[in-house]
Amino acid sequence: MSNQEKFVVSRIIPAPSHIECVSGGMFKLADGCPITVISPLAEAELSATLHDTCNVYWKATPSFSFQAGGEGIAADGYRLRVTAEHCEITASGLSGIRNAFKTMRQLAESERGVLKSTCWLLPPVAVEDEPALAFRGIHLCWFPETPTWEIEKNIRLAAYYKFNYAVIESWGMIRLESHPEYCWDEFAVDKKEVSRLVKLAASLGLTLIPQLNLFGHATSSRCGSGKQMLLDRHPEYASLFEPDGWTWCIANPCARQYLTELVTELHDLFDKPPFFHIGCDEAYNAGSCSLCRENYPAKLKAHLMYFYSLFAKRGARVMMWHDMLLNRDDPRWEGYTAYGHSSRGLDELYKELPKDIIICDWQYGYPEKDGKEPDWRTSHFFKQTGFDVLVCPWLERRGIKSLGCLAKQEKLFGILETTWHWYRGSFRKETLFVIASNAAWHPDWTPESNVVYREYLNRHLREMDQDMKSKKYIQFGSVQYQINPAPYQD
Incomplete structure (x- = not known):
């Protein structure tokens, strides 16, 4: 690949399955430029959406023509042909057409040789593209320290990078009518x-999936912060939790009713998506209160089955973290995340759970052995026991790519990239969004050297800012401040 081709191809995130730079001049994206869209959808279904897209992306009003076709192209996939005279998109549905336009926006460069550009230029290319994984998810936390504009920017960037699901975990940020006290007031x-x-x-x-922790992490706060979102201001609700406040008291019928009212309102608020994430990780000191202490596995099974049935009736599948279902003392899981304990009797619970629960297997390291790539035995285990599995990496770049390849090779349910509290800064965002979107879309991708x-x-963050009409210094880029102001405030 020539340097010219390398720098054209490398603009696209995630990298396409196949792209070829062809000869010829640039295509001018301006009013009246000819764009043909080939799909099974009628012009009436597409025209307004595509005109709006072009206005947002390039402030242009192309001349669209529509043809029937594209039925054989994979869901979310597309073909793109660009010459100096014409642009042609072929897809089997709206999602593929959207993805083609996202690719075009990333490929485009502003008018050259002028002080202020008035149009955009597309290089001549032939692209055939489709995702490796059907479920391409990212997990976004909405902290009190996360302004609404920032969560919106991350949502927009996830969609731009062709993720199709985003789990939104609210850490006390959404005020619900059923329990208005269940949030940070300010x-x-x-x-x-x-x-x-x-x-x-x-x-x-992008489909947003709500998450509410129904087991551990009941504080809606990071454990190292010492905060408990509800009890810090309403200690009268202490009976809903285990004595330390970290885990819900699953044997208290009032806790079940409280959670039922929260999750049903939250699911409705998110327009009843086909999934709901119930958390269930890191349930420290579970079963420690006098009500929960006896026969805890049976109580937890009843708790999980209740909410499984609740969401099944609402047409949604339950997603849950994996770690409490594995015994941390089992030598099979050495080097892997497992937080269950045989003394609690939870290590056999997976056998009794419905197999259409989606297991979110979070593995944040790279447990290689003797210099060999990890075998990711926990994901294999849950697949072999009959569950659909989402691989869930975090910041380890080798792990992200390796887990993407595993999901593709083993035909797992997909990938759910986690971000937690380390989502700011261009290097981290490159890991969480660039590397992860490639693992979801094209895990065999290898970065080009010198790019x-x-x-x-x-650049893409600037485009998100432009779409949002951002105005303030803290809204631009990947961080709110270039230099942390805290050390200078003494």
Whole structure:
């Protein structure tokens, strides 16, 4: 590949399955430029959406023509042909057409040789592209320290990088009518704003999935912070939790009712998506209260089965973290994440759970042995026991790529990249969004040498800012401040 081709191809995140730079001049994206869309969808179903897209992307009004076809192309996939005279997109549905336009926006460069550009230029290319994984997810935490504009920016970037699902874990940020006390008062976002984000994401090709922790992490706060979102201000609700406040008291019928009211309202707020994440990780000191102490596995099974049935009736599948289902003392899991304990009797619980629960196997390291790539035995284990499995990496780049390859090779359910509290800064964002989107879309991708992909990420962040009409210094880029102001405030 020539240097010219390398720097054209490297603009696209995630990298396409196949792209070829062809000879000829640049295609000018301006008013009246000819774009043909070939799909099974009628012009009436596409025209308004595509005109809006082109106005947002390039402030242009192309001349569209529509033809029937594209039925054989994979879901979310597309073909793109660009010459100096014409642009042609072929897809089997709206998601593929959207993805083609995302690729075009990333490929385009502004008019050259002028002070202020008035149009955009597309290099001549032939692209055939489709995802390796059907479920391409990213897990986004909404902390009190996360302004609404920042969660929106991450949602937009995830959609731009062709993720099709985003789990939104609210850490006390959404005020619900059933229990208005269940949020941080000074940071709470009303339902109207959440609904706006849900609809925005859908318009970009991204389905938002709500998460509410129904077992451990009941504090809605990071354990190292010492905060308990509900009890810090409402200690009268202490009976809903185990004595330390970290885990829900699953044997208390009032806790079940409280959680039922929260999750049903939250699921409705997110427009009843086909999945709901119930958390269930790191349930430290579970079964420690006088009500839960006896026969805890049976109580936890009843708890999980209740919410499984609740969501099944609502047409949604339950997603849950894997770690409490594995015995941490089992030598099979050495080097892998496992937080269950034989003394609690939870290590056999997986056998009794419905196999259409989606297991989210979070493995944040790279447990190689003797210099060999990890075998990712926990994901194999849950697949062999009959579950659909989402691989869930974090910041380890080798692990992200390796788990993407595993999901593709083993035909797992997909990938759910986690971000937690380390989502700021271009290097981290490059890992969480660039590396992970490639693992989800094209895990066999190898970065080109001498290409700094972080700079393309920075360009894409600018495009998100432009779409959001950002105005303030803290809204631009990948961090709110270039220099942490805290050390200078003494």
